[in-house]
Amino acid sequence: MRMALAIVVTTAALVPGVPAHAAVGDCALGRICVWPKTDFQGSMVSFVPRRFVGELCIALPFRSIKLHADRWFATAYFGARCNEDGGGFADYTPGAYEADIFKDHDARSISFSHIGRHAATP
Helix, strand or coil: CCCCEEEECCHHHHCCCCCCCCCHHHCCCCEEEEECEHHHECCCEEECHHHCCCCEEEEEEECEEEEECCCEEEEEECCCCCCCCCCCEEEECCCCEECCCCCCCCEEEEEEEEHHHHCCCC
16 A cells, blocks of 8 residues: 655646646646646646655646656546545556546546656666
8 A cells, every 4th residue: 555645736836827728738848737627628737746756645636637747657546645435546657648537527636656666677
């Protein structure tokens, strides 16, 4: 069982000045971006994953995601504390994007991990 620190975030705390309806193309290189609505609609929240040390769980409902950060992957969870809570989870690798994560439900939390911490080195 993984232990993770849970925090609650707001859009303003992460990326001040993000347009209210930023498009998928507005997710800057080096960031992981999420939107509260399907098809990348609503106020985008952007994360710089290298700022997070170790495993971190962020409680934040969202429906769309784009990973524009090399060597990082994200896991979206149905549960609010980076757990499945009967709804499951979805893993995303660099370059991935999804316009509607769980089809009928919001993802409730997200965690980031550096690929080098989990992948075997040759």
